[in-house]
Amino acid sequence: MLLSSISFYSCEDVVQVDLKESEPRLVIEAPILWQKNSHGNVQLVRLTTTAPFFGDQIPPAEGANVSVFSEAGVEFKFEEIESGIFRNDQFIPELNKTYELKVEYNDEEYRAIETLLPVVSIENIEQTTSGGFGGEDIELKAYFTDPPNIQNYYLSRFFYEELSIQIYEDKFTDGNRTFAYFSNEGLTPGQEVGIEIQGISKRFYEYLFILRSQAGSSNGGPFQTQPTTVRGNIINITNPDNFAFGYFRLSETDFLDYIIQ
């Protein structure tokens, strides 16, 4: 935000760069989401591999075996319904229980363990008009009350033209009524927006924090943070150096539809 205000003299140009290519690595995107007041029985896991930077498509990782085990040892097998996309429609989510992910791919086994974290409800949506650089964009605040004396972390998603993601921690807002914030200059009255909050773990919050700084928003320049390799929580049991990118996590979610006034 700070850099944008002095970028009145700056210039962005797309340029040609020759890049080396690294060996493909497995990427496991395994978000188990349980929306309040629903069964949460349908869950999807997506497997892809890394691709050359300027390549077209992300190649799917096919032919893997994907399962999630509950604390009690019940196995939920995931079926490959489409190339690289695995589905289970009999999942039984339980709050605060631990689950284990097991993926077999290319004769190697990957595992991850996480807990299904609850989330508070969205109480209401407030709409104001003072967002953006012009101070005129419509802003939305989705209010919720943070549980006191616990370290809570949140992921919020806004479904509008394209998906927008924010992450929050309650370091400064513990126990208070606080909000998830969204603003876009394209918002106009009558449009429908979807708003969701998810309860996430501290480790996933930190993972997303780094991931977002790496994703390269429109900022760059001297305030860029250092490029790093972002490690998730998935371990390759067979060959630890051949780790997978991505994260296995389970969250309770709350979703609201909202029409701009």
Added chain:
Amino acid sequence: MRDAANNETLYGVNIIFPDLNTGTITNEYGFYSMKIPAGKHQISVSYLGYQTLSQEIQIEKSESLNFNLKESSEILEEVVITENFERLNIGSPEMSVTKLDINTIKNLPVVFGEVDIVKSLLLLPGISNAGDGSSGFNVRGGAVGQNLILLDEATIYNGSHLFGLFSVFNPDAIKNLKLYKGGIPAKYGGRVSSVLDIYQKDGNSKNFHANGGIGLISSRLLVEGPIVKDKGSFLIGGRSSYAHLFLKLIDNPNSAYFYDLNTKLSYRLNDRNSLLFSGYFGRDIFNISESFKNTYGNAVFNLRWNHLLSDDIFSNLSVIYSDYYYGLTLDFVEFNWNSGIKNLNLKYDFNHLLNDKLSIDYGLQSTYYEFNPGEIEPSTATSGINYYKLTKKYALENALYLSVNHKISERFSATYGLRFSSFFRLGQDFLNIYNNDNPLLFNEDFGIYEAAAPNAQKILPKNEIEKTFINFEPRLSLAYSFNDSQSIKLSYNRMTQYLQLISNTNSPTPLDIWTPSGKYIKPQLLDQIAMGYFQNFKKESYTLEIEGFYKKVKNRLDYIDGANLIANNAIEQVILSGKSRAYGMEVLLRKNKGNLTGWLAYTLSQSEQKTEGRTALEPGINNGQWYNTGYDKTHDISLTASYQLSERWLLNSNFIFQTGLPTTFPTGHYKIENLTIPVYSDRNSNRLTNYHRLDISATYTPSRKLKSTFTSSWNFGVYNVYNRKNAVSLNFRNNEDTRMNEAVRLSLFGIIPSVTYNFKF
């Protein structure tokens, strides 16, 4: 030694007795002292910008000889005075020093037409920055936080306005400046890479004068005059930018501006005592649509007493208070953030002449620091933010030094000294205690570094010492002159830095914090050796300086991947200790006389960093391999030329060529949560495109009406004449519209014309 027109003391004036083949220079306060045999002698007093005084004097006993030098421009007629250049001191052990005269700086073409000390220093060898729009400067491959910046002996923490677009120094208020890249005398300490020592003018104690300028981005006005004629003077200067007003005109609620205030009061009590008071106050303000307000800046106040204990001993006692403040208000989230550093500093320095071959400098210094890493408070009753305060830290830094200037023989001179420095980290509320004193763990399963949770918190009163550091810093400089115009020099210095600038971006931001060494952070230790060859050609028409240097630093901090440094109350949980080194060669060829003057500066260097894992299982940073620092430039060439076309017109130009800055290219990508994540190769193993640009400027000075003290000049400039889009960064990202990945080059300054009007009366 004073300026005849305004009584300003002059620093660095050459006093030479040609028949005795001996001489000296004046110190920062215009004082000099010499021992010569009784009798009749020729004396020659010369200084850049002033007429050389040559006269015969008769010395029978100890005497006080004061000189008032006349500016060379006072002889109006046609002939251009040939003494206008910074003399190279062949025989002196001083090396690795850059001295730039304010008048030279004022004529160099710069971005937006704003005269800037730091931007001008960048044109000299060994001095660089991390690209357009970056804050601070890098000396011999050193980091920005390793430069000691002094304004009238007071430490300045952030030398930049508007994120590096301008420096905080108002050129009208500055008398002289000196940058030590190496061979740093024992008098200085506390930062490892360089010392930028800047002195403000004292003020004209003869008449009232004003000095000012109006430019496109900022304007300045300085007023000086006598309080008591020939004894006391004052100086007040202000500078402010106003480009943000254009935004107001178009109803844009954003603004970004800065202002500076410089003041000085000086009073000469008698021949042996003077009192000086200096003050500086500066602020940067950013407002984004009234809901985001950011203010930061330095304030320093300084009281000094110059006292001649005897004819041979000059002393200076300073009491300095400095305050660096950073504040942020976010209305829509309803909180205020304050952070800063305060320090109180006492210095007592002596220059003591023992005999005609030996003089010594000695003194002591003590600084008390209070660090406020941050305090966040809700700004309304309904705010969802809780009050949170990061633990304040306290420290005491001290030094004792002795330096000997020894003229060993006609051809051989040396300066050798020792600085004994100590640092006491004092008690604080809430010092984290960890298992095995280890705040940073390595998770072997996930292959990542993780913060350790403290298992206790210690509370120690502020007046007790938590940790002590003691260091001996030897300094040595040698010079051997083959003859009057050729010499070789060698220097070695060890420096210690107890305060670390915590920053993991390529260029520091005002959010970066200075943190004191302590239980978990050791001080940086540097060793530097340098060697050089110096020569004057054709009676000082040309000078050549060639220097090679090698420096290494221990305990250089590095950050774990993804370290979040903002509002982090436990920095020790995200840092690793490593080392850095830099080496290179600098060449400076100057043409000093004639209508065409200028210089060619070339630096060939390497600056790198290495952080190994603490055990064989840990990767460290970049797998424990050396990697280029973010400001490493293999080749750095500056060509500066100044041509006096006529009495009225002075033309200037700069051409700069530099190797592109290091960057990291991706070798692949993947998608998570709809985000495109690049997969990276070795840190800083790639380069941006090479940087080059040409600037030109012309200064027009209309003829001065006789009997009028009013002079003015117009400066017309063009920055980046051929509009090269020099890359500041290369950003690899996914295009929102086409959904394809692309590499985007960010460049800041294209071709920028400027006009500035300067006046003096």
